[in-house]
Amino acid sequence: MNYVEFFRDLGKDDIPVAGGKGANLGELTNAGIPVPPGFVITAETYRKFITKTGIADKINSMLKDLDINNTVELQQVAEEIKDLIINTEIPDELQRVIIEAYNALCIDVDIEDVIVAIRSSATAEDLPDASFAGQQETYLNITGIEDVLINVRKCWASLFEARAIFYRAENDFDHSEVLIAVVVQQMVDSEKAGVMFTVDPSTGAEEMLIEGAWGLGEGVVSGTVTPDTCRYDKANDEEISYIINSKKTMFRKDPETGKTEQVPVPEDMVDKRVLSKSDIANLTKLGRLIQKHYNAPMDTEWGIENGNVYMLQARPITTLDDIKEVEDEPSLNEEERVIITRGLGASPGIVSGTVKIIKDLDELDKIQDGDILVTTMTTPDMVPAMKRANGIITNEGGVTCHAAIISRELGIPCVSGTGEATEVLEENTKVTIDGKKGLVYEGEIETANQDAQDETTTNVTASAPLITVTDVKVNVSMAEAAQKAYATGADGVGLLRTEHMMLATGIVPYKFIDEGREDELVNVLVENILKVVDVFYPKTVWYRTLDAPTDEFKTLEGGENEPDEANPMLGWRGIRRELDQPDILKAEFKAIKKLLDEGYTNIGVMLPLLHKPEELRRAKEIARSVGLEPHKDIDFGMMVETPASAIIIEDFIAEGLDFVSFGTNDLTQYTLALDRNNELVAKHYTEAHPAVLKLLMSVIEKCKAAGVTTSICGQAGSKPEIVEKLVEAGIDSISANTDAVPTIRKLVAKVEKKIMLEAAKKALKGN
Numbered sequence: 001m002n003y004v005e006f007f008r009d010l011g012k013d014d015i016p017v018a019g020g021k022g023a024n025l026g027e028l029t030n031a032g033i034p035v036p037p038g039f040v041i042t043a044e045t046y047r048k049f050i051t052k053t054g055i056a057d058k059i060n061s062m063l064k065d066l067d068i069n070n071t072v073e074l075q076q077v078a079e080e081i082k083d084l085i086i087n088t089e090i091p092d093e094l095q096r097v098i099i100e101a102y103n104a105l106c107i108d109v110d111i112e113d114v115i116v117a118i119r120s121s122a123t124a125e126d127l128p129d130a131s132f133a134g135q136q137e138t139y140l141n142i143t144g145i146e147d148v149l150i151n152v153r154k155c156w157a158s159l160f161e162a163r164a165i166f167y168r169a170e171n172d173f174d175h176s177e178v179l180i181a182v183v184v185q186q187m188v189d190s191e192k193a194g195v196m197f198t199v200d201p202s203t204g205a206e207e208m209l210i211e212g213a214w215g216l217g218e219g220v221v222s223g224t225v226t227p228d229t230c231r232y233d234k235a236n237d238e239e240i241s242y243i244i245n246s247k248k249t250m251f252r253k254d255p256e257t258g259k260t261e262q263v264p265v266p267e268d269m270v271d272k273r274v275l276s277k278s279d280i281a282n283l284t285k286l287g288r289l290i291q292k293h294y295n296a297p298m299d300t301e302w303g304i305e306n307g308n309v310y311m312l313q314a315r316p317i318t319t320l321d322d323i324k325e326v327e328d329e330p331s332l333n334e335e336e337r338v339i340i341t342r343g344l345g346a347s348p349g350i351v352s353g354t355v356k357i358i359k360d361l362d363e364l365d366k367i368q369d370g371d372i373l374v375t376t377m378t379t380p381d382m383v384p385a386m387k388r389a390n391g392i393i394t395n396e397g398g399v400t401c402h403a404a405i406i407s408r409e410l411g412i413p414c415v416s417g418t419g420e421a422t423e424v425l426e427e428n429t430k431v432t433i434d435g436k437k438g439l440v441y442e443g444e445i446e447t448a449n450q451d452a453q454d455e456t457t458t459n460v461t462a463s464a465p466l467i468t469v470t471d472v473k474v475n476v477s478m479a480e481a482a483q484k485a486y487a488t489g490a491d492g493v494g495l496l497r498t499e500h501m502m503l504a505t506g507i508v509p510y511k512f513i514d515e516g517r518e519d520e521l522v523n524v525l526v527e528n529i530l531k532v533v534d535v536f537y538p539k540t541v542w543y544r545t546l547d548a549p550t551d552e553f554k555t556l557e558g559g560e561n562e563p564d565e566a567n568p569m570l571g572w573r574g575i576r577r578e579l580d581q582p583d584i585l586k587a588e589f590k591a592i593k594k595l596l597d598e599g600y601t602n603i604g605v606m607l608p609l610l611h612k613p614e615e616l617r618r619a620k621e622i623a624r625s626v627g628l629e630p631h632k633d634i635d636f637g638m639m640v641e642t643p644a645s646a647i648i649i650e651d652f653i654a655e656g657l658d659f660v661s662f663g664t665n666d667l668t669q670y671t672l673a674l675d676r677n678n679e680l681v682a683k684h685y686t687e688a689h690p691a692v693l694k695l696l697m698s699v700i701e702k703c704k705a706a707g708v709t710t711s712i713c714g715q716a717g718s719k720p721e722i723v724e725k726l727v728e729a730g731i732d733s734i735s736a737n738t739d740a741v742p743t744i745r746k747l748v749a750k751v752e753k754k755i756m757l758e759a760a761k762k763a764l765k766g767n
Helices: 015-030 043-052 056-063 071-086 092-109 145-160 162-170 218-222 277-294 361-366 380-388 402-410 452-463 479-486 499-503 509-514 518-536 574-580 582-597 613-625 643-647 649-655 664-672 690-706 720-729 738-766
Strands: 004-006 038-041 116-122 138-142 180-186 192-197 207-214 228-233 238-243 249-253 260-264 298-305 308-316 339-342 344-347 350-358 372-375 391-394 414-416 430-434 439-442 471-476 493-497 541-544 603-607 635-640 659-662 709-712 733-736
Touching (some): 004 092, 015 038, 015 043, 043 056, 043 092, 043 180, 071 162, 071 361, 092 145, 092 180, 116 145, 138 145, 145 180, 162 380, 192 218, 228 277, 277 308, 350 361, 361 380, 380 402, 391 430, 402 414, 414 430, 479 518, 479 738, 493 499, 493 733, 509 518, 518 541, 574 582, 574 613, 582 603, 613 635, 613 649, 635 643, 643 664, 664 690, 733 738
Parallel strands (some): 372 391, 391 414, 471 733, 541 603, 603 635, 709 733
Antiparallel strands (some): 116 138, 116 180, 192 207, 228 238, 249 260, 298 308, 344 414
């Protein structure tokens, strides 16, 4: 076994050689992801070091009979082992290999004494079922071989940090079997850096979660700074939200010493947005590539230097299997609760406990089972105490900081980034934390422990649905989310996207057809559509045919021949593509026909991005070719998301329509002639523009006159000011994202009540 391996020679299966971090950096490098170059000092080198120097037996002896729950004893033994490793000289033969590798890296990047980051990479790290977040150390801005050798020993020593010893013991990892490799990687002097999860780590939703702050990523990962937070909808390829937080501190390279230092953020940057639209576009593109390559949701770290994005780490998200739906506490009205402080919902759940404020590590022993641990920010050394706590509250940190990651892994609620918890909460008082909403309440609030009478009353009240004339439906992007969507009480599915079903195969759909495997594609569609129509039956599910832009196909197997388009959103997508490649649309219709034959009569077909009636006519011909008769066997509809389709909607009605649904994201963009993802013009993007509203109202009026059902499934369907106008105009249904359904139903009920009252007033005046 080699003592050193360069990234190009490693892959994700090399964890025994390079540890989790090193193996994944090799995997990313070979997948073509932008990764700063480097090499790994292998686990075998560490094994050789401790055995040849004779310190292995001493370490095992120190660990024997150690009580890991005795914090003082654990810390003492950890320090003794670390001192032993740091002060033991590396044998000459191992030193020589490390020196040669560092010199080779300097030659590769053409920099004398290249500045590197030295990162620990344990062989029981970043596994699919264990995150080991923050267990070992990282040392930044290291230059020169002497500093490299010193910090390699420090990394080896960090295998025996108190937190690492505790975690291994708790998870039944044998200390002697866990080795450590060391990553030596060219340093990225990031102007901005952070973390990106390719799905929401708290809920598993198909939303990327990106956190960013100024300077090096240490501030975000450690929780020293509360970063900006961006949520990005992968299915719709759009930014859902961007929260700008006050970033008071940052890590950077000291221009004089070359070492890493923590400094205040310049005043004009504290509340300035970190991530530009182009940054988000670059990051989400890389996130998709990485998740596709691993075929799994991933937790990544990134840095941006001179406008270039580099991926610094990638690991599987390890907490998704433990996610369970957490319901809001039902027994008290909002006005009966006293909110003491609020922050970010970092780990869901509602729990009460006694406040224990931790300002120094030597105070950890005061955390008893069931307490609420309150601190400025958690560190890996606090894990033993966190395990005893009922919940965590921090002053600093985002939803991807150490406190958040560990809390999710432990399955306890966490509120991070309050900015004031250690000051406003009082020691030994009772509080309740809502880790989903990011709220901290005064006192204990009963949840699951209500008596049976209260529970019955609550359930009866909660089960009484609001009755609205306007249907409130739900958008579904992933078939796996059908149960959760149904639980909202939605009146059906106003948009079932097919993109995830097809793209999740990892293969472009036409490759199935070209290789004579159409049946496989049809079966994939049947299996996924069934998950939704079965749950919602007999409520209607509107299935939208494929609408993926070419840049999403490029990353799939068989996508190498996809065209290069300057703006894929304006290019070969939706009905345009499906009429050029009719076999894809035919496969979709075959899947629907198969489900209809099995008795699922609650499916409607919705065609995207039409702009001329001929497209609707040709799609119907393809449906008939597989034995599917539009309007008779199945409701046939279209998206109204181009100004052309809105302006000549009567021509589409004449061609034959059962329903239309507004795609306001595209309709607004095309009407106003702007790219909503372009930060220079995004401020002008609004669905409330008079031109957009005029198109919506005109279509509703003409469809009502012709008996064609109208709906909306775009983002505007979740905006109160737009919903009110649509309901007043007589729209038949509104389809919203799962989390917005209850709110939209309340809003619709309120608007309908207002309309009825106004009508009643007019009638009275008339009398």
